Each structure stands twice: as C-alpha cells, then as structure tokens.
Amino acid sequence: MNKDLNAIQADRPDIITTEIEAIRFYRKMDTTATVNEMIAGKYVLVEEFYSNGLQVLNELRKNLLLKHQDKSFQGQRDYRAAFRKASHRLLLKVKDNKLTVKKAPDSGWLTVLYPDVSEFYVPFPQMQGMNSSWQWYEKGLEIKTLDLTLKPYYGTYFPTRFDHLKLFDKWLKKYEGSKENAIDIGVGSGILTFQLIQNGFKNIFATDTNKNAIIGVAEESKRLGFEDKITLNHADLFENCDVKADLIVFNPPWLLAKHALEEGIDKAMYYEEDLFPRFFEQALDHLTPEGKVVLIFSNLARVVDKESTHPIIEELQKHKRFRKELHLTREVRASSRRTKRRDSRDNEKVELWVLVPKVKN
Ligand SMILES: C[S@@+](CC[C@H](N)C(=O)[O-])C[C@H]1O[C@@H](n2cnc3c(N)ncnc32)[C@H](O)[C@@H]1O
Structure with a gap:
C-alpha cells in the first residue's frame, strides 16, 4: 500500500x-x-x-x-x-x-x-x-460475479450493470500467462483489481486521477484483506509507475467529452481527445515482453451517434504499436428481465479488447 x-x-x-x-x-x-x-x-x-x-x-x-x-x-x-x-x-x-x-x-x-x-x-x-x-x-453493492460486496466511497464511480465484469471474468479464467504484476488504470471502486487478485494475480499497481477513488480502494483493500497486494497511486495514467506488467487493464470512460471536464465522476464517464493516444503510448513502456493490454469498452457512443469514432479501432488503424489478439462482445441486458428496452440502447454491447505490442520490449 x-x-x-x-x-x-x-x-x-x-x-x-x-x-x-x-x-x-x-x-x-x-x-x-x-x-x-x-x-x-x-x-x-x-x-x-x-x-x-x-x-x-x-x-x-x-x-x-x-x-x-x-x-x-x-x-x-x-x-x-x-x-x-x-x-x-x-x-x-x-x-x-x-x-x-x-x-x-x-x-x-x-x-x-x-x-x-x-x-x-x-x-x-x-x-x-x-x-x-x-x-x-452503508448497504454495499453486491457483485455476484466476484462474490463480494463493495462499499463505494463518496464521489467514486461504481458500476450498476455487470456485463463487462462477466466478460472480463470469462477471459481471466482462461488466461494462462504470468500473474506476477498487473496494472489497473482508473481503479474506480476497485472492482477489476479485486477480480485480478481473486484470479491469482500477486501484485497490482492501481492508479486513478480521482482522489476519492484512491482513498476508497485503500479502505476496501484493508476491509477485504488485500492490502499487501495493492499499490495505490493518485496519478494520471502511468505517472510515477515503474512497474513492468504482465497485464495492463483499463476500463476507461466510454464517451468523448464535448464539454470541459470536471474532476471526479465526470472523468469516469467522459474522456478528452488525447486520453487514448497517451494511454497507448505509455502502456507500451510498461509491459513485459509477453505482456498484454486488456481494455473494457462499449459501443455506447456509436449507438448514440453512428459517426462517432472508436478510440481502440482508431489506435489499431493509425499506429503500428499494437495488434489485436482478441475482441469479445456481450450484449448488455436490461436491468430487469421484464423491462423490454425499446430505446436505442437496445443494441448496446460491452467489449473486451486484448492488444499485444507489435514490437516486443
Ligand atoms: C469507467 S471508470 C472504471 C472504474 C473501474 N475500473 C471499474 O471498472 O468499475 C473509469 C475510471 O478511470 C479514471 N480515470 C479517468 N481518466 C484517468 C486518467 N487519465 N488516469 C487515471 N485514471 C483515470 C476515472 O476517475 C474512473 O475512476
């Protein structure tokens, strides 16, 4: 810690x-x-x-x-x-x-x-x-996929639907690489970090620009007994991170901001234009030779506006840094099985991308 x-x-x-x-x-x-x-x-x-x-x-x-x-x-x-x-x-x-x-x-x-x-x-x-x-x-947020209840700290993002966690879980269960070090960028309420630990990862270096997220995960790590496995860093992306990781995970904001971003929850939902290029550039320097980047994303922006760009596809097309190893999708279920969603979010899917560097470190 x-x-x-x-x-x-x-x-x-x-x-x-x-x-x-x-x-x-x-x-x-x-x-x-x-x-x-x-x-x-x-x-x-x-x-x-x-x-x-x-x-x-x-x-x-x-x-x-x-x-x-x-x-x-x-x-x-x-x-x-x-x-x-x-x-x-x-x-x-x-x-x-x-x-x-x-x-x-x-x-x-x-x-x-x-x-x-x-x-x-x-x-x-x-x-x-x-x-x-x-x-x-007080009540806690029960996450069945992880078999634990989280206590989200004030001003911190926490998910209310869990399809992306199920997708990540499915992938993690099949992952056969080294589990020595992982980096979780944008740790939020800690969900992905806890999922990594539950699946045998030994050390997680987790960052977030939101101070409350860092304070909250510190508290949660103690409560859940994961304290010695997590290093927390209040920072932008990989700032002050000298770890080389087997896995870098990032569940970024899913929508491009059209307004000036405020600190806190706003930055969990919306990203500035340069976030993804900066992430990919820095990720390359923080991977072991066999390391992988796992991104959780969604087609939400495209469902709302067909013309919107997809920052991961853009990275793969524009730069020669990474190649796609895997792309999984999963439909987002309506919050209640009885509610039939007839709006444009009917086609919403969560995505899991696994990218590997084209040139080994
Ligand atoms: C969609 S939330 C995901 C939180 C958590 N990982 C999860 O899966 O529930 C995105 C998180 O990234 C953080 N974030 C946004 N920009 C960041 C940056 N430049 N560096 C570090 N964290 C950032 C936000 O504060 C937020 O906690």
Whole structure:
C-alpha cells in the first residue's frame, strides 16, 4: 500500500463556514415568493424539517421550467444551469456534523469528509448527493460475479450493470500467462483489481486521477484483506509507475467529452481527445515482453451517434504499436428481465479488447 495515502484529502462538496444572511424557510411560508428570492440571488435556510427543502426545490423546478420552455439541447442545458445555480442557494445547517433539521436521512459523510469542521452550511442538492452515496456505502453493492460486496466511497464511480465484469471474468479464467504484476488504470471502486487478485494475480499497481477513488480502494483493500497486494497511486495514467506488467487493464470512460471536464465522476464517464493516444503510448513502456493490454469498452457512443469514432479501432488503424489478439462482445441486458428496452440502447454491447505490442520490449 502506498505510504503517501494519508496525505490525500478527499474531494468533498463546498460548504459555507461563515455566518450568512439567509431567509429562514418554515413549512407554512409562501414557497413561490421564497423561490423568487432564491432566483434573485438570496440564500434560503431550510428550517424544521428536511422535507421543507424538497418542497422549495419542487417549486424552483416548476418556476424555472416555465421560464425555460425551449426543448432544444441548448435550451435544456440553460435550464439545468439555472436550476443548479439557484438550488445551491438553498442551505441546510450542520451542527456537530449532523443536520439540524428533523427527519433528515442519515449521512455519515458529514463526519467522514469534514473531520476539521463541525458547524457549517451545506447546499441542499449536495446533501442529497451525500445521502444517496451514504446509502450505497452503508448497504454495499453486491457483485455476484466476484462474490463480494463493495462499499463505494463518496464521489467514486461504481458500476450498476455487470456485463463487462462477466466478460472480463470469462477471459481471466482462461488466461494462462504470468500473474506476477498487473496494472489497473482508473481503479474506480476497485472492482477489476479485486477480480485480478481473486484470479491469482500477486501484485497490482492501481492508479486513478480521482482522489476519492484512491482513498476508497485503500479502505476496501484493508476491509477485504488485500492490502499487501495493492499499490495505490493518485496519478494520471502511468505517472510515477515503474512497474513492468504482465497485464495492463483499463476500463476507461466510454464517451468523448464535448464539454470541459470536471474532476471526479465526470472523468469516469467522459474522456478528452488525447486520453487514448497517451494511454497507448505509455502502456507500451510498461509491459513485459509477453505482456498484454486488456481494455473494457462499449459501443455506447456509436449507438448514440453512428459517426462517432472508436478510440481502440482508431489506435489499431493509425499506429503500428499494437495488434489485436482478441475482441469479445456481450450484449448488455436490461436491468430487469421484464423491462423490454425499446430505446436505442437496445443494441448496446460491452467489449473486451486484448492488444499485444507489435514490437516486443
Ligand atoms: C469507467 S471508470 C472504471 C472504474 C473501474 N475500473 C471499474 O471498472 O468499475 C473509469 C475510471 O478511470 C479514471 N480515470 C479517468 N481518466 C484517468 C486518467 N487519465 N488516469 C487515471 N485514471 C483515470 C476515472 O476517475 C474512473 O475512476
């Protein structure tokens, strides 16, 4: 385990620690007037019950939808931006790392993420995010393929469908190469790393640009007893990695970003144009002579837009660095067997690519 991990501070929602001037909102107050004040730039503090905040948010949604009736992409984007801006002026008070309103859902993140401060104001939508994340963390995410339950850390990507894990599992069970060292790029909540360990890999070097992913996997490694097998690194791709691996695995973001990326979950979903070329260039330097690169990908971008490029196919066509050893696909099942998906995601497939260098190291 990486010794510098204690120095990493988790990313957490911004809070207000100074006294603020705010309208105090009680249940029987005029919601329309309150929302108009919020849109005009005033802070509103939720009093009495947590549900009072939900009431204000509902009214805000209605108000802004009336003003943003343009259903175009840009129109909807403008609506979301206006909602985001105004809704973040709705605040909850935290005292002794607990919400002061009654009947609020439990969120241990108020203690875990804010050890340095106990009294502050938190924007209501951020609190909703922490609440739902805490529920996943407490309950755990059962992954039958791995026969384990993960506790995803706040602000970390975790899968809700498992077809790609089954595909990887199928391939791993047949893998006959050396199992000395593997590198997991973009470790997320640790799933692929744990899968590698369960299948006999001895040392995993795992990286992620998301600090919370690294903190979360460090915690999970201890809980699952894998601590001595994993080295964690908060870094971009192979930065500070001097390992040569038998296997490099990467389940990258699947969609090309058309917006400036934010740190955190955004980078789990969307990639910048240079991510794949940088990955392939660096991967080449981190493989043993018999080493392989395994990428998990999806045709999602192509299902949504037929013209979109496929970064792995592009790499194989444009450069002479790697050749394709294997390409497996698996249909993505609807979340419920009874739900018949009739949308464009009907054709969605997950892909597993195994690439080997053309010139041996
Ligand atoms: C789709 S998620 C996959 C997470 C996990 N491996 C899994 O299979 O569930 C992609 C992960 O890659 C990370 N990531 C994105 N760009 C990265 C980069 N340049 N270097 C390292 N990690 C990166 C994201 O933060 C995210 O955790």
